[in-house]
Amino acid sequence: MKNQRSGLVYSAPITLWLTLLFVAPTLIVIVYSFLKKGIYGGVEWIFSVEGYNFFSSSYFLKVVWNTVEISVVATVITVLTAVPVALYIATSKYKNFLLFLIIIPFWTNFLIRIYSWIALLGNNGLLNNILIKLGLEPHQFIYNKFAVILVSVYAYLPYAILPLYSAIEKFDFAIIDAARDLGASKIKAYIKIFLPNIKPGIITATLFTFIPALGSYAIPKLVGGNDSQMLGNIIARELTITRNWPKAAAISTILTIITVIFILVLSKYDKGHKGGEI
Amino acid sequence: MNKKKFSLNMFILTLVFLYLPLVVLIVQSFNSGKGVGWDGFSLKWYDELFNHSARLWKSFRYSILIALTSSLISTAIGTLGAISLQWYSFKHKKYLQVISYLPLVLPDIIMGVSLLILFTSIKFKLGLVTIFLAHTTFNIPFVLFIVLSRLHDFDYSIVEAAYDLGATQKQALTKVILPNLMPGIISGLLMSITLSLDDFVITFFVAGPGSSTLPLHIYSMIKFGVSPIINALSVILIAGTIALAMSTKKIQKYMVS
Numbered sequence: 001m002k003n004q005r006s007g008l009v010y011s012a013p014i015t016l017w018l019t020l021l022f023v024a025p026t027l028i029v030i031v032y033s034f035l036k037k038g039i040y041g042g043v044e045w046i047f048s049v050e051g052y053n054f055f056s057s058s059y060f061l062k063v064v065w066n067t068v069e070i071s072v073v074a075t076v077i078t079v080l081t082a083v084p085v086a087l088y089i090a091t092s093k094y095k096n097f098l099l100f101l102i103i104i105p106f107w108t109n110f111l112i113r114i115y116s117w118i119a120l121l122g123n124n125g126l127l128n129n130i131l132i133k134l135g136l137e138p139h140q141f142i143y144n145k146f147a148v149i150l151v152s153v154y155a156y157l158p159y160a161i162l163p164l165y166s167a168i169e170k171f172d173f174a175i176i177d178a179a180r181d182l183g184a185s186k187i188k189a190y191i192k193i194f195l196p197n198i199k200p201g202i203i204t205a206t207l208f209t210f211i212p213a214l215g216s217y218a219i220p221k222l223v224g225g226n227d228s229q230m231l232g233n234i235i236a237r238e239l240t241i242t243r244n245w246p247k248a249a250a251i252s253t254i255l256t257i258i259t260v261i262f263i264l265v266l267s268k269y270d271k272g273h274k275g276g277e278i
Numbered sequence: 279m280n281k282k283k284f285s286l287n288m289f290i291l292t293l294v295f296l297y298l299p300l301v302v303l304i305v306q307s308f309n310s311g312k313g314v315g316w317d318g319f320s321l322k323w324y325d326e327l328f329n330h331s332a333r334l335w336k337s338f339r340y341s342i343l344i345a346l347t348s349s350l351i352s353t354a355i356g357t358l359g360a361i362s363l364q365w366y367s368f369k370h371k372k373y374l375q376v377i378s379y380l381p382l383v384l385p386d387i388i389m390g391v392s393l394l395i396l397f398t399s400i401k402f403k404l405g406l407v408t409i410f411l412a413h414t415t416f417n418i419p420f421v422l423f424i425v426l427s428r429l430h431d432f433d434y435s436i437v438e439a440a441y442d443l444g445a446t447q448k449q450a451l452t453k454v455i456l457p458n459l460m461p462g463i464i465s466g467l468l469m470s471i472t473l474s475l476d477d478f479v480i481t482f483f484v485a486g487p488g489s490s491t492l493p494l495h496i497y498s499m500i501k502f503g504v505s506p507i508i509n510a511l512s513v514i515l516i517a518g519t520i521a522l523a524m525s526t527k528k529i530q531k532y533m534v535s
Contacts, residue, residue, distance in 0.1 A: 006366055006447060007365075007367055007368035007371075008369075010361050010362035010366060011358070011359055011362035011366070011368055011370070011374055014356065014359030014362075014378065014418060015370060015373070015374050017415065017418060018374075018377045018378060018381070018415070018419075019377065021396075021415040022377060022389070022392075025392035025393050025396035026392050028399060029388075029392045029395055032395060042398070042399075081292060084284060084288035084289070085285070085289050085292045088282075088285035088289040091282075091285075102292075102293075104519065104520060105296040105300060108512075108515065108516050109492075109493060109496065109512075109515055110478055111478055111496045111497055112496065112508070112511075112515060113299070115303075115496070115500050115512070116299030116300055116302065116303050117299055118500065119299065119302055119306060119509070120302050126306075129315055154295070154299070157292070157295075157296070211383060211385055212386065215384075215385020215386055215388065217386075217387050217479050218478055232385070232479075236482075239394065239483075248391060249395065252388055252391045252392065255385060255387075255388060256384060256388055259383065259384055259385060
């Protein structure tokens, strides 16, 4: 009964949909990145690599650096925080309730979560009001790199905790006891046995944090300053304000390539684990 | 024991970190003043929200409409796709595996940009239809993977038994496979409703003038002068989320797993 025709029937809608609305647009972006910029936006159908000449721009290189720096720092902080938190939840008697506590903010609308930090750290925010009440000088806490990293950690932390939790839940802690019986110190037992065993969770958590961070648009736009704009902001600007579509397409293409390379490298370290654990 | 203590401390710190900004919003929503300083208790921002924010409610209705339609379509398409990948072989199987995995791992903005360029280059008018198409597209892979993970534990012999007893292909699907797969399908549906209601970046690119969803509306409120109405709106949204999550253990179970 498992014949090829039924396979075609079941797979046709998804294949068609994703081909038309995912594969085709991605290919169009790659094609556009090699065309000439139209005078009023759009493109002219003449081959050109002008879209890619941004590497000579020092501003662009700075934004690339910002993007990498912010994404790496936010990912490292997020994963380092998420491991002990997930460990605590997975070994607790009340794991469902604790998980629930972590997930509530995760369900809260993404923009509201960004906004809540503006209310807290903004120039007219709560923290500055407290400083003024205390007779201290107000301080600009947002519109800088620090704010972008902080809000990114806030936004992605639950994404990192969940895959780590499911990896730790499967871990048999009796192995740690065995290692201790055989003379390993507590710290050594955790580093040598616990961490390698939850590697799939660490890799998924890293992916779930680093990739959305790389493509950030709203966070740097709302809480970042001129020194902390990221690639996503340039893409949007080229698309909507400067209207240099080949350039926007070229940067998108580069971002796609960086992401794919990153996934390939990570999945090499992650043998036997099927990615995209949800 | 110090390992446990360390992780407990990290857990408490994380909870404070996650909830402090939300608590500030909740308290501020009852502040009668426009600023942050406390000017006394008032429900006036809730009054503004419910009685004087017509455009906000319009974008809210659009959000619900898009979330419901796109999640239903993507659940149907994704579920069939998962069944095909789990049980059948066909020529383009490898291709389907790659194209259904990639949207999950590429940054949102890539899909937003490419869909905008696609729609514009074929002169397709931006608006609710393009938002619906975009949301369905990013939801399909999530549904596919959720349903696929349930199918791993699915006992195919009950389908074979149905065929042996004379079931047609269609009967096997509607009377045996789908009912048994329902928990996975509902998880996928809830996940896509949530993702659709939450999406900002992709919608930002494919929404035409006059077709903003709630996240787009909130974005413009934040960007063009913060209004305390957002505080009240946030409280309603957070309360709604918690109420929905608590209302039924089942929903909670589906969302967590």
